[in-house]
Amino acid sequence: MKSRAYPFYFAGGALGLYLLFYVLPSVMGFYYAFTDWNSYSSEVNFVGLANLKLIFASGQGYLLFIKNTVVFTVATILTKTVIALGLAVLLTSGLKRLAHFHRVIMYLPAVLPMLVVSLIFKSILNPATGLLNTFLREVGLGFLAQKWLVDVHWAMPSVIGVDTWRGAGYIMVILIAGIQAIPKDYYEAAAIDGASGWNAFRHVTLPLLMPVLAVTTVLNLLYGLKVFDIVFVLTNGGPGRATDTVYTVIFDEFSKGRYGVATALSSILFLVMIGLGYFVIRFMHREETR
Amino acid sequence: MRRTLQGIFNHAVAMIASLIMFIPVYLVIVNSLKTKAEASSMGVELPAVPQWQNFAIVIERGKLVTAFGNSLLYAVAATAIGVTLAALAAYVLSRNRTPFNRFIYFFIIMGIAMPTNFVTLTRVMQWVHLINTQFGIIVLYAAAQIPFNVFLIYAFVETLPRELDEAAIIDGCSPFRLFFYVVFPLLTPVLVTAGVLNLLGIWNEFLLPLYYLNRSTYWPMTLAVYNFFGQYQADWSLVSADVLLTILPVIVIYLLAQRFLLSGMVAGAVKG
Numbered sequence: 108m109k110s111r112a113y114p115f116y117f118a119g120g121a122l123g124l125y126l127l128f129y130v131l132p133s134v135m136g137f138y139y140a141f142t143d144w145n146s147y148s149s150e151v152n153f154v155g156l157a158n159l160k161l162i163f164a165s166g167q168g169y170l171l172f173i174k175n176t177v178v179f180t181v182a183t184i185l186t187k188t189v190i191a192l193g194l195a196v197l198l199t200s201g202l203k204r205l206a207h208f209h210r211v212i213m214y215l216p217a218v219l220p221m222l223v224v225s226l227i228f229k230s231i232l233n234p235a236t237g238l239l240n241t242f243l244r245e246v247g248l249g250f251l252a253q254k255w256l257v258d259v260h261w262a263m264p265s266v267i268g269v270d271t272w273r274g275a276g277y278i279m280v281i282l283i284a285g286i287q288a289i290p291k292d293y294y295e296a297a298a299i300d301g302a303s304g305w306n307a308f309r310h311v312t313l314p315l316l317m318p319v320l321a322v323t324t325v326l327n328l329l330y331g332l333k334v335f336d337i338v339f340v341l342t343n344g345g346p347g348r349a350t351d352t353v354y355t356v357i358f359d360e361f362s363k364g365r366y367g368v369a370t371a372l373s374s375i376l377f378l379v380m381i382g383l384g385y386f387v388i389r390f391m392h393r394e395e396t397r
Numbered sequence: 398m399r400r401t402l403q404g405i406f407n408h409a410v411a412m413i414a415s416l417i418m419f420i421p422v423y424l425v426i427v428n429s430l431k432t433k434a435e436a437s438s439m440g441v442e443l444p445a446v447p448q449w450q451n452f453a454i455v456i457e458r459g460k461l462v463t464a465f466g467n468s469l470l471y472a473v474a475a476t477a478i479g480v481t482l483a484a485l486a487a488y489v490l491s492r493n494r495t496p497f498n499r500f501i502y503f504f505i506i507m508g509i510a511m512p513t514n515f516v517t518l519t520r521v522m523q524w525v526h527l528i529n530t531q532f533g534i535i536v537l538y539a540a541a542q543i544p545f546n547v548f549l550i551y552a553f554v555e556t557l558p559r560e561l562d563e564a565a566i567i568d569g570c571s572p573f574r575l576f577f578y579v580v581f582p583l584l585t586p587v588l589v590t591a592g593v594l595n596l597l598g599i600w601n602e603f604l605l606p607l608y609y610l611n612r613s614t615y616w617p618m619t620l621a622v623y624n625f626f627g628q629y630q631a632d633w634s635l636v637s638a639d640v641l642l643t644i645l646p647v648i649v650i651y652l653l654a655q656r657f658l659l660s661g662m663v664a665g666a667v668k669g
Contacts, residue, residue: 112566112575113493118501121486121547124540127525129508132517139517194414201407211655212415215422218651218658220601222619223640226626227421230633236438238424276418333512335604340623357515361608366516373514384510388503 133377140371146364158371172344172351179267179338179352180331184324186271191278191323192316196308198279199286210283213276221273225340228269232256232341256342259349266350270337274330278323285319286312325387332380425644429637436634451638455625459639463614464621468600470531471617475538476595480588482539483546488580490547491554492562502551508544515608522609529611537605542595553587554580586657593654600647618643 140158144151162169194213198206216224231238232255240252255265289312297307335354338344344351344359351359353376360369420441428436429451431444455461490502518537519528527533557580565575581588603619610616616624625639651658 112562112572113489114572115489115498117489117572117576118486118498120482121543122501122505124482124536125505125508125543128518128521128537128540129511129513132514132521133511135517135520136514194411197407197411197414202404202411205408205411209411209415211652213418214655215648215651216418218597218601218647219422219644220603220619220647222601222603222623223644224421226622226636226640227425230439231421231424233439238420238439238441241438241440272417329510354512358607361516366519369516370514373512373516376512377514380510380512381507384507387510388506 136370136374136377139367140374142367144366144370146366158368161368162371168348171348172353172356175263175350176332176352178263179334180328182267183270183274183331184327186267187274187278187327188320188323190271190275191282194279195282195286199283210280214280216273217277221336222340224273225337229341232265257346259346262342262346262349266338266341269341281323282316282319285316289315328383332376425637425641428633429641431634433632433634436637439633448634451634452642455635455639455642459621459625461621461642464616464618467615468617471534471538472596472599474535475599476592478539479542479546479595480592483543484550484584484588485576487547487550488554488576491551506544506548509548528609531615534605534610538599546591549591550584550587553584557583590657593650593658597647597650
């Protein structure tokens with residue numbers, strides 16, 4: 108009866124597209140990762156672990172961009188969460204009027220194309236003429252002015268800063284909903300016990316917001332590991348390779364026609380993310396059934 | 398007294414934060430109306446005389462009419478396909494929870510975490526003869542939205558009473574009629590949310606066309622802007638005008654649909 112009313116072939120279209128364009132390429136990746144597949148020859152030869160050796164043991168800088176990706180991911184998780192949490196508390200309990208207006212403005216960066224955001228920030232962060240350095244000089248903080256995207260030491264922090272600018276409002280909106288779902292009684296009870304302000308935040312808001320913070324962390328994590336647009340446009344991995352991440356290197360290898368290496372990298376990322384995804388789904392599923 | 402001071406301080410902090418969030422958009426707006434010389438430092442000053450012709454210039458030189466048409470085609474077609482197929486799948490998987498169907502559901506939503514292997518996907522695209530075609534990009538975008546859409550819609554289907562289905566089945570309704578005439582209309586809120594998120598996401602994306610479209614006549618707005626920037630990076634007034642025209646539809650959709658958008662984001666994330 109059930110299978111007649113809800114025939115499985117209804118799921119066929121979605122499942123078919125997903126299998127053909129996402130699962131199949133990922134599975135094929137595990138074969139091509141062990142080959143010398145490239146754009147210069149039509150032959151594809153099995154080369155064993157050569158690609159993995161190149162990535163992990165060649166000293167050619169491949170480990171650097173894995174480190175960059177991790178640094179970017181961890182840093183943006185922290186900056187976005189802290190800023191978003193601060194703003195969310197401010198907009199839910201700090202203000203009555205204009206809270207909705209601020210929310211709409213702060214979420215705006217998240218709907219703009221990353222590409223466009225990066226282009227604008229390329230000009231804002233221009234060392235000589237950019238708005239940021241001009242502003243710093245005019246208010247007498249000229250010593251803080253840096254060669255943001257062109258300085259090896261400042262490039263990665265600048266990219267992280269721009270990404271935080273874009274993503275904090277999005278995380279904030281989710282946290283606001285989480286805070287609004289906390290029953291008012293808890294705060295009243297806390298107030299009777301003499302806890303207000305910081306104490307109420309520490310002992311009521313923060314613990315009850317943990318499940319939502321877990322979700323936003325997962326969102327930031329999945330985004331961070333796959334970061335591409337912002338790095339590609341802001342620095343294209345430079346200066347040198349100071350801001351190269353997994354996806355920008357894959358694109359670079361792809362454009363050079365080194366498909367085997369690019370696929371090996373993709374497959375490593377696949378394993379990491381599927382592993383993470385598995386834990387996340389199990390975790391959320393447990394929360395749901397509890 | 399302390400209370401008012403605190404209130405003023407809070408408003409000031411919120412204002413500064415909003416200002417920081419809005420400045421880049423403001424910069425694009427004012428600089429799009431400046432002359433090349435005025436816009437050279439991309440400053441905050443207003444233009445002496447608004448240069449409205451900047452827009453006409455970029456529409457012509459940036460091939461924005463074609464690009465706009467392409468973006469619209471990709472976003473609308475892929476969203477329609479992606480949302481419809483996901484709704485069908487989420488509906489049967491949610492209603493008929495056999496162990497196999499549960500497995501399929503988790504298998505599909507794993508795709509939210511899964512990175513795309515662009516390199517081997519090239520080969521698949523060649524096999525199915527969709528590489529460098531507009532239809533190919535549409536299908537890829539539709540496929541890319543499916544895991545998230547299924548996740549979002551699945552949770553919503555749970556909230557619809559089963560009695561409706563049962564009544565319709567007893568009346569002899571076929572599965573197709575039941576879905577399209579009874580269930581589909583009830584799914585409207587979540588379909589709008591998923592649809593808006595898909596539209597904005599596809600409009601803003603540029604990695605897939607970068608990999609899989611080599612003909613400039615097929616490029617969407619994002620890729621056209623990127624290319625335009627490559628050619629005219631010395632002229633920020635034109636780049637700003639180009640950028641403004643690209644983000645204008647996004648901002649309009651955002652302001653019109655922000656209630657759906659904000660609630661949808663939250664439903665997806667907080668529910669978990």
